[in-house]
Each structure stands twice: as structure tokens, then as C-alpha cells.
Amino acid sequence: MINRVTIIGAGNLTNSLLAAIHRNRFSYKIDVIDTNKKKKFSLKKFNVNFFSSYTDIMTKSNLIILMVKPNNYIEVIKEINPFLSEKMILVSFMAGIGCASIKNKLTQDIPVVRCMTNITISDSEAHIFYHMKPFSKNIAYILNKFFETFSKLKKCINEGDIDKITALYGSGPAYYVYFNKIIKDVFINMGYSEKDATIFTNDLMHGTSKIIKNNKNSDDIMSAIASKGGTTQAALTELKNNKVDSMILKAIKKAYKKSKNILKK
């Protein structure tokens, strides 16, 4: 079972993951390594050990979680390699970096599991999607025990599904925030102050997300708001006529393409 975890990188996703872990009691030790010393301060509230360089402490961990940007992955694998052993599980949340690319750079045969989630994991039970090859029931069991206390773990049989999930779910919160910002800017455009526009827009987003959670059918929700020939219908028809849906599909497909080839400029 997991009794010590090392997280490499103390950025946005690590902060969200640690907030999720902190929603629950946990009995294992957590060490975080980030070469940027300033990151220590944002982690204070999480009761973890912080290190700004790679240390022998890592050898005591049985779960290593990679949370650095994809373009740092080669240097990070080189740095962690001397501290790894076959009793460990290496989990990577890096977008677009395949299991094989990581395994090829390791000098030992360590199980590598590729995962994807998003920053909403901090305060909701978000999914963590994972893929490993070859699949090991034992590793899946250990990961389930660890992640199920604060998230929902979902297996992806094909690694390509992790690339799709990266575009849809990893980046997902940004699409909603982008739409939120568009609506906020419309409030401002129609004469509201920035402060009021922010309050009203955030109310809309928050309230609507609760309705979506309780009522899974989008058409039912929309028909409860839009009456034939009414104001909502006028706006929705304009959005449909301008093919907003196909623009969003195109945008997410761009993200998917990028996640399959992330290091290509």
C-alpha cells in the first residue's frame, strides 16, 4: 500500500491535487520537489515536506507523481532516475507525454501509469483517467485505494484515449471559464460595472452548474428556459445559425491534435 508519495512540481495541478487530498484524512507522508523555491509558500497549508532539489528522501516513496510541464520531462526523468527503484509506481499527469517516452528514458523497469484530470479536482470529486501497459491488476488496486478517497478513477484501455481526455477534460475548465468571460464582457458592454458583471456572471455559472448536475438532459433544461418565439430562443437560434457548435468541435480537435504531438512547435 502507499505510505509515502513524492510529487515532482508544485504548480497549479499539484495545488489542486493537494487540496483534494486534504479534503480527506490521509495517513501517508507527502514530499514535494520543485526547483522553484518560491513554490514552498503556496504549499504551507497542505502540511507536506518541500524540497527544492532532488534528495534521497525520494527512495522512501512508493508512488512518484510527475506534475511538471511536458517540455521539462526529459530533464526531470534524468533527475529522478537515480532515486527510482522497481518497488515504485511512476504516475505522470503530463499532457501529451506517452508512457513509452518515459519508460525509454528510465534505466530500470518501473511501472509507468499515465493519468489525466483537471483543476476542478480541488473541490469536486473529479475523474482521474489512467492508462498503463501492460495492465497490472495489482497496480490498479493500489492506485484505486489511493485515488478513490478524493476522486473517481477510470481506466483507459487505449493510450490514445488519454490524449482525447486531455483535450476534453484536462483543458475542459478553461472552455467554461472562457464562455463565462464572454458573458461577463457582454454585461460590461451593455452598461454594467466590472464588479456587478463579475458577480452576476459567476452567479449564473454557479447556479447553472448545479442545475446541470441535478438534471442530466441539456435539452430539458434549455426548453425549461426558452419558450417558442421568446428572448432565449432568439439568442440560441443566432448561436446555432453561426455554427458555434462546429467552432467548438474544431477548437477541441485542435487541442486533441496538440496532445498527440505536444512537443512539436
Ligand SMILES: NC(=O)c1ccc[n+]([C@@H]2O[C@H](COP(=O)([O-])OP(=O)(O)OC[C@H]3O[C@@H](n4cnc5c(N)ncnc54)[C@H](OP(=O)(O)O)[C@@H]3O)[C@@H](O)[C@H]2O)c1
Ligand atoms: N494546469 C492544469 O489545468 C492541468 C490539467 C491537466 C494536466 N496538466 C498537466 O500537469 C502538469 C503540470 O501542470 P501545471 O499547470 O501544474 O504546471 P506549472 O504550474 O507550471 O507547475 C510545474 C512546476 O514544476 C516546476 N519545475 C520545472 N522544472 C522542474 C524540475 N526539473 N524539477 C522540479 N520542478 C520543476 C515549475 O517551476 P517553474 O515555475 O520555475 O517553471 C513549476 O513550479 C503539466 O504536464 C500539464 O500538462 C495540467
